[in-house]
Amino acid sequence: MAKETPFLIGVDIGGTKLLAAALDEKFKPLSRARKKTRGKKEGVLFERVCECVASAIADSGLAPGGLRGIGVGSPGPLDPQTGVIIDTPNIGWKNFPLAEKLSDRFKVPVAVDNDVNLGTYGEFHFGAARGGRFVLGVFPGTGIGGGIIVDRRLYHGASGAAGEIGHIVLDPNGPLCGCGQRGCLEAFSGRLGLAGQLAGMVLRGMAPELADEAGSDLRDIRSGQIAAAIKDGDKIVERIVRREAARIGLTVAGAVNLLSPDTVVLGGGLVEAMSRLFLDEVSRAVKAHALPFLGRFVKVVAAELGDDAVVMGAGKLISERLESQAGKGDKQSGSS
Numbered sequence: 001m002a003k004e005t006p007f008l009i010g011v012d013i014g015g016t017k018l019l020a021a022a023l024d025e026k027f028k029p030l031s032r033a034r035k036k037t038r039g040k041k042e043g044v045l046f047e048r049v050c051e052c053v054a055s056a057i058a059d060s061g062l063a064p065g066g067l068r069g070i071g072v073g074s075p076g077p078l079d080p081q082t083g084v085i086i087d088t089p090n091i092g093w094k095n096f097p098l099a100e101k102l103s104d105r106f107k108v109p110v111a112v113d114n115d116v117n118l119g120t121y122g123e124f125h126f127g128a129a130r131g132g133r134f135v136l137g138v139f140p141g142t143g144i145g146g147g148i149i150v151d152r153r154l155y156h157g158a159s160g161a162a163g164e165i166g167h168i169v170l171d172p173n174g175p176l177c178g179c180g181q182r183g184c185l186e187a188f189s190g191r192l193g194l195a196g197q198l199a200g201m202v203l204r205g206m207a208p209e210l211a212d213e214a215g216s217d218l219r220d221i222r223s224g225q226i227a228a229a230i231k232d233g234d235k236i237v238e239r240i241v242r243r244e245a246a247r248i249g250l251t252v253a254g255a256v257n258l259l260s261p262d263t264v265v266l267g268g269g270l271v272e273a274m275s276r277l278f279l280d281e282v283s284r285a286v287k288a289h290a291l292p293f294l295g296r297f298v299k300v301v302a303a304e305l306g307d308d309a310v311v312m313g314a315g316k317l318i319s320e321r322l323e324s325q326a327g328k329g330d331k332q333s334g335s336s
């Protein structure tokens with residue numbers, strides 16, 4: 001029988017969807033399996049993850065025995081050392097030992113990290129932030145996630161959960177945020193914050209194109225619908241989106257002063273749909289508000305990998321974990 005081709009699986013567990021991909025030796029997806037996560041209970045969601053991994057393996061055409069490891073990006077907070085998901089209200093996991101359970105099921109090592117961290121890591125190794133060394137990833141979506149790479153390594157901080165740029169408070173009297181605070185960046189500029197402002201304009205009859213696109217119930221508005229309304233001439237929609245992109249930029253400028261990155265990579269649905277607008281506003285804000293000396297070292301770029309960023313970053317993470325374990329094994333056998 002032919003030797004089994006070794007391969008890895010990368011998994012992206014989002015608030016609404018699940019993606020698993022079998023990855024070749026260059027971390028390119030060979031297959032992609034998708035499932036919905038919305039409204040799933042703890043045990044059911046775990047079974048969904050396992051089904052999704054199994055489908056990705058089956059669709060790859062590779063012999064399952066070649067599977068070497070699984071990397072997983074999940075919403076946090078979580079412990080990147082143990083792979084325990086501490087608390088994720090969106091998907092209902094609490095102190096859930098995801099790495100251990102997946103490892104038991106598939107009989108291979110499993111590494112888990114925050115989904116936004118791994119999206120940033122994917123862009124750093126394979127996408128728009130390639131060649132960087134100090135990278136800040138900012139992903140405006142339903143919330144606004146952040147990932148930090150310091151000297152080529154993911155930065156986790158004392159809690160393991162560093163990078164929460166979306167919960168930097170800009171106005172303690174501002175709109176209520178999902179985290180319980182008021183006036184967090186994402187309460188203004190995340191998709192939900194944006195939808196609230198846009199809905200007001202639709203109700204006042206000031207955004208006719210957006211009303212055509214999405215109707216008056218904007219809770220589930222998609223980034224593509226906002227982009228289309230701007231393209232079709234809704235000036236007020238463009239003004240609101242630019243204002244929020246600039247607000248993200250103002251926060252990024254503060255982060256530039258704190259971290260001095262060489263690359264800021266912007267991704268997520270809103271940026272994918274309106275990359276020029278977001279790049280312009282964030283670059284402008286960094287230029288205007290970061291210290292000029294620090295600002296000179298940083299370039300602002302749009303993510304390149306789309307949905308593959310997290311699964312590719314997750315694959316890279318587990319491959320490094322496997323390498324370091326193999327290295328330790330060599331050292332042990334070498335010294336004995």
Ligand SMILES: [Zn+2]
Binds near residue numbers: 167177181184
């Ligand atoms: Zn918050």
